[in-house]
Amino acid sequence: MSVQNLNSYDPFADEGDPLGDSADVGSTSEYIHIRIQQRNGRKTLTTLQGLPKQYDSKKLLKAFKKEFACNGTLVDDEKMGQVIQLQGDQRAKISAFLVENGLEKSTIKVHGF
Amino acid sequence: MSEEPLFDPSLKKRKKKNVVFIEDPLGADADPTKPAPETIESTTVNGEAVDLGPTTAHELMSKSGASEAKPEKKDKEEEDYKAMFGDMKKKKKKKEIPMDFGDDSGTSTPVKVAEENAPAADGPTITADDIDFSDMKKKKKSSKKKANFDLDAFEKEIGESKAKASKTEGGYDDDDEGPEPDGSHLDNIDEEELGDDPFAQAGDAPVGLDAGTEPWLKSDRDYTYQELLTRFYASLHAANPSLLSSASKKRYTIAPPQLFREGNKKSIFANVTDICKKMHRQPEHVIQYLFAEMGTTGSVDGAGRLVIKGRFQQKQIENVLRRYMVEYVTCKTCKSPDTLLTKENRIFFMACESCGSRRSVNAIKSGFQAQVGKRSKNKTG
Numbered sequence: 001m002s003v004q005n006l007n008s009y010d011p012f013a014d015e016g017d018p019l020g021d022s023a024d025v026g027s028t029s030e031y032i033h034i035r036i037q038q039r040n041g042r043k044t045l046t047t048l049q050g051l052p053k054q055y056d057s058k059k060l061l062k063a064f065k066k067e068f069a070c071n072g073t074l075v076d077d078e079k080m081g082q083v084i085q086l087q088g089d090q091r092a093k094i095s096a097f098l099v100e101n102g103l104e105k106s107t108i109k110v111h112g113f
Numbered sequence: 114m115s116e117e118p119l120f121d122p123s124l125k126k127r128k129k130k131n132v133v134f135i136e137d138p139l140g141a142d143a144d145p146t147k148p149a150p151e152t153i154e155s156t157t158v159n160g161e162a163v164d165l166g167p168t169t170a171h172e173l174m175s176k177s178g179a180s181e182a183k184p185e186k187k188d189k190e191e192e193d194y195k196a197m198f199g200d201m202k203k204k205k206k207k208k209e210i211p212m213d214f215g216d217d218s219g220t221s222t223p224v225k226v227a228e229e230n231a232p233a234a235d236g237p238t239i240t241a242d243d244i245d246f247s248d249m250k251k252k253k254k255s256s257k258k259k260a261n262f263d264l265d266a267f268e269k270e271i272g273e274s275k276a277k278a279s280k281t282e283g284g285y286d287d288d289d290e291g292p293e294p295d296g297s298h299l300d301n302i303d304e305e306e307l308g309d310d311p312f313a314q315a316g317d318a319p320v321g322l323d324a325g326t327e328p329w330l331k332s333d334r335d336y337t338y339q340e341l342l343t344r345f346y347a348s349l350h351a352a353n354p355s356l357l358s359s360a361s362k363k364r365y366t367i368a369p370p371q372l373f374r375e376g377n378k379k380s381i382f383a384n385v386t387d388i389c390k391k392m393h394r395q396p397e398h399v400i401q402y403l404f405a406e407m408g409t410t411g412s413v414d415g416a417g418r419l420v421i422k423g424r425f426q427q428k429q430i431e432n433v434l435r436r437y438m439v440e441y442v443t444c445k446t447c448k449s450p451d452t453l454l455t456k457e458n459r460i461f462f463m464a465c466e467s468c469g470s471r472r473s474v475n476a477i478k479s480g481f482q483a484q485v486g487k488r489s490k491n492k493t494g
């Protein structure tokens with residue numbers, strides 16, 4: 001015979017926010033964002049954010065630098081994670097490169113003007 | 114420095130001298146003192162057609178009659194984005210046509226290539242012998258065979274006893290050019306440029322199918338979904354002609370953004386409040402989107418103008434505004450710009466006033482901002 005009150009299951013336990021598990025609900029997680037930022041003069045920076053975990057961003061950066069003939073770094077942002085940052089407007093090239101290498105085009109979002 | 118052109122990273126350096134005059138979309142007319150033309154939005158200044166997002170079924174129906182002659186492929190995922198900009202250049206590239214017209218008897222390789230490129234049973238394919246678009250009869254015949262291929266195969270599976278029926282039906286399809294009864298409308302819709310400017314097409318309703326012309330009446334096969342769908346839309350439009358005409362008549366126009374420079378490093382977006390009013394959106398929301406998209410900051414000055422840090426051209430702002438409208442203004446279902454944006458529990462919802470659909474929209478996120486400029490300016494630690 002079981003006494004209901006003695007059950008280990010606590011019906012009032014906080015089951016947590018159903019949406020809390022995924023860090024960002026706003027559907028940003030599945031997108032790769034390519035952004036552009038103006039520097040001084042006619043110079044720009046291109047940032048690539050939200051690369052899926054299975055890709056090695058270090059290797060990718062190396063490939064980018066070689067392919068686009070530009071410099072770039074890997075920035076560790078506490079909120080956004082690892083961000084690849086390239087010199088110049090490489091948005092179109094990056095997205096073409098990623099699509100060529102098997103990423104889904106619908107997951108890439110190119111921002112900027 | 115003062116002679117330096119407006120900022121545009123895509124330009125080559127050697128263009129420097131005449132950049133302002135060529136690349137400025139309004140050319141010499143872009144005098145900021147002169148009021149901008151009233152209506153631009155639906156076609157850009159370069160004459161490119163622009164539309165407001167993916168086409169709806171109504172528009173597809175209205176188009177299918179007019180544009181049957183040009184089955185074209187379209188990347189689905191680019192649809193809402195590219196359609197907005199109406200990229201004519203894209204369209205030209207898209208079609209892949211084997212170079213030898215009409216000598217399919219010689220080598221069969223080009224035909225094969227074309228067939229491989231085309232989607233398998235999705236509709237009319239561009240084979241070498243139906244390149245000639247003027248010869249519509251021939252094209253229809255050959256493409257129709259292909260379109261019906263899976264149907265026929267399917268029917269063969271159903272029963273060998275119906276072999277005769279399917280044969281007669283095949284003959285029917287080949288010979289009958291008149292009412293176009295089976296799914297050819299929809300096949301073409303799959304193929305044709307979905308991003309075509311729906312407003313440019315004349316709103317001719319598809320020919321209503323009279324009762325009795327349906328192909329399934331003459332054979333004992335079942336009707337397919339596509340046929341029924343075509344039939345539904347045909348009768349729908351026959352009963353309500355206003356559905357097509359109102360969609361093709363209405364045009365959403367917004368005055369182009371007026372951009373000028375303040376000093377060397379700031380741009381002023383003068384008519385931001387007008388544009389926001391026209392779109393029925395809060396200026397804060399629009400401005401937030403602009404800043405997030407362009408990766409910059411700015412402020413609103415006393416006269417209600419937006420001061421943006423960085424150099425931007427009118428064309429660039431226009432692009433961002435178009436994307437804003439795809440994302441936050443036009444209804445995804447019916448493409449009407451008549452929508453309301455409300456905020457509930459930190460989530461924005463967009464409700465369409467004309468079709469009643471309601472959906473949540475993405476929050477504006479600015480994303481990663483790289484360190485630009487002097488580090489000493491923002492010493493945070």
